[in-house]
Structures are given as structure tokens and as C-alpha cells.
Amino acid sequence: MFLPSFEMTSTSRHSACISFINTLKLSGMPGSGMFSPFTIASNRRLSERIPYPLHLGITEAGTKYTGSLKSAVGLGTLLADGIGDTVRISLSTFHAEEEVKVAWEILKALKLREKGPVLIACPTCGRLQFDMDSVVAEVERRLEAYEDPIEVSVLGCAVNGIGEARHADFGITGAKDAGMIFSKGEPLKKVPTDQLVDELFKEIDRYYASGKTVVRDQREVAEATQWLSENEDLSAMTPERLAALEKEKAEAEAQAAAAQAEGGRVVDESSSPTAGRRFTRTG
Numbered sequence: 001m002f003l004p005s006f007e008m009t010s011t012s013r014h015s016a017c018i019s020f021i022n023t024l025k026l027s028g029m030p031g032s033g034m035f036s037p038f039t040i041a042s043n044r045r046l047s048e049r050i051p052y053p054l055h056l057g058i059t060e061a062g063t064k065y066t067g068s069l070k071s072a073v074g075l076g077t078l079l080a081d082g083i084g085d086t087v088r089i090s091l092s093t094f095h096a097e098e099e100v101k102v103a104w105e106i107l108k109a110l111k112l113r114e115k116g117p118v119l120i121a122c123p124t125c126g127r128l129q130f131d132m133d134s135v136v137a138e139v140e141r142r143l144e145a146y147e148d149p150i151e152v153s154v155l156g157c158a159v160n161g162i163g164e165a166r167h168a169d170f171g172i173t174g175a176k177d178a179g180m181i182f183s184k185g186e187p188l189k190k191v192p193t194d195q196l197v198d199e200l201f202k203e204i205d206r207y208y209a210s211g212k213t214v215v216r217d218q219r220e221v222a223e224a225t226q227w228l229s230e231n232e233d234l235s236a237m238t239p240e241r242l243a244a245l246e247k248e249k250a251e252a253e254a255q256a257a258a259a260q261a262e263g264g265r266v267v268d269e270s271s272s273p274t275a276g277r278r279f280t281r282t283g
């Protein structure tokens with residue numbers, strides 16, 4: 001693969017620190033969109049050749065949106081390979097704290113560092129029945145006040161159950177008029193949709209006030225469980241339903257095998273020419 005000649009533009013020493021931090025800067029690339037692949041390839045090669053810490057960054061990455069994406073791709077790829085010791089995010093913004101936030105999000109996504117809550121939200125689809133954009137933005141804003149690395153999930157509906165978010169410490173799922181707060185995949189309480197965010201944070205605060213214990217009111221849990229079962233689509237193949245179907249199948253196979261082992265004759269009704277033709281004799 002073609003690689004541009006590179007230049008060690010900054011090799012800094014810290015008297016009390018380990019040794020060097022090397023920043024690889026690339027020049028002469030045909031457009032900023034090309035920076036990530038060249039940065040990735042060059043840093044991979046550099047990491048094989050030198051035993052020093054590497055400082056990663058995508059120079060002139062762009063605006064908050066495009067720059068964050070390029071940085072996430074470039075730095076994320078290298079960090080996932082175990083390359084890189086410090087990171088730098090460069091965005092076209094006067095708000096340097098945005099660059100720090102992006103850096104933390106990349107490190108958190110790769111589980112290299114834990115800092116503050118992790119927010120997960122479903123991608124939404126035609127089943128969505130409430131203003132999830134506003135809800136997610138509000139949850140994200142309020143989570144900034146917390147330092148603990150809890151995971152909070154926002155699901156647009158309960159049609160597929162809440163099993164996919166069972167790893168979340170807390171979560172909400174909503175519908176047109178009512179929604180539900182859950183914790184670790186278990187219903188906590190049913191609430192009106194317009195109170196979902198407030199009630200979510202009440203539960204989170206109660207959790208911390210109780211020494212990181214989820215507080216469950218059995219009456220509220222029962223009400224939420226009822227709401228969940230009413231809102232799940234009966235035809236949806238949730239992980240729980242798939243597991244139940246597989247269990248049923250395994251039990252049927254085990255019964256058939258046991259019958260055969262006893263010398264009994266197992267009738268396969270589906271292959272019968274009268275399959276499906278059942279009648280009831282009357283009179």
C-alpha cells in the first residue's frame with residue numbers, strides 16, 4: 001500500500017514521565033476525507049517500528065458532526081487495535097469542551113475508560129408513538145449531572161419486549177399515552193408518557209439514595225408487567241419467545257426419543273394423509 005512520507009513533527013519529553021509522545025502528522029493528502037485511512041495505516045506502521053507511546057489525532061477533521069465521525073473512525077480503529085496512548089480531537093468549534101466530550105465518547109464506546117453514564121437509544125422505526133427525539137435529548141442532558149458509569153436505555157416501544165436492554169441499569173420504553181421504567185430488563189413502574197423522563201430520574205436518584213440498590217414496589221411492578229404484556233406484539237419474536245419455542249421443541253424431541261426407546265410407535269401426524277382433517281361426530 002502506498003504510504004506518504006511522514007515526519008515526526010513533535011517529539012516531546014517530560015522529565016518526570018516515561019519517555020516520548022509521538023505525533024504523526026500527514027501532509028499533502030488529497031482532501032480531508034482521506035486523512036483517516038492514511039492516519040490509520042501510518043500509525044499502524046509506526047507502532048510496529050518504534051517502542052514509544054503514540055499520540056493519535058485527526059488534523060483538520062471538520063465540524064462537530066463530520067469531525068467527530070472522522071475522529072471516531074480513525075482513532076477508534078487504531079485504539080481497537082491497541083494502538084495509541086493519548087488522543088486529540090480537533091473540531092471547528094470555539095467550545096473546546098466539545099472535543100473533550102467526543103474523546104471520552106470514543107474511549108467509552110471501546111470500553112477503554114469509564115466516565116459518566118452511557119446512554120443507549122433504539123434507532124426508532126414506524127412503531128414509534130411518542131416524541132423520542134426530545135426524550136433522548138432530555139435524558140442525555142440530565143445525565144450530564146451524574147458521574148457514575150451507569151447505563152441508561154431508551155426504547156421507542158415495547159413491541160419487542162425489553163430483553164434487548166436487559167444489561168441497562170435503567171431504561172424507559174413508551175407508547176402513545178403510557179410508558180414504563182425498567183431496570184436490568186425487569187419492569188419497575190408504569191407512568192404517563194409525558195412523565196417518563198422525570199420518573200426515570202426519580203428512580204435513578206432513589207437507586208443512589210439507597211446505596212445503589214434498585215427499589216421495587218411490588219404493586220407498581222405488577223402494574224408495569226401488565227402494561228408490558230399488553231403492549232408486546234404477540235407475533236414479535238423476542239429472545240424470550242424464541243427460547244420458549246426452542247424449549248418446547250427440545251421437550252417434544254425428548255418425548256419422542258423416550259417413546260422410541262420404549263419400543264413405542266411414534267406417529268408423525270404431519271405426514272398423515274388425513275392431517276388437518278378432523279371432525280366431530282354429532283348425535
Ligand code: SF4
Nearest residue numbers: 122124125128156157
Ligand atoms: S424499540 Fe420499537 S421503536 Fe425502537 S426500533 Fe425497536 S421496534 Fe422500532
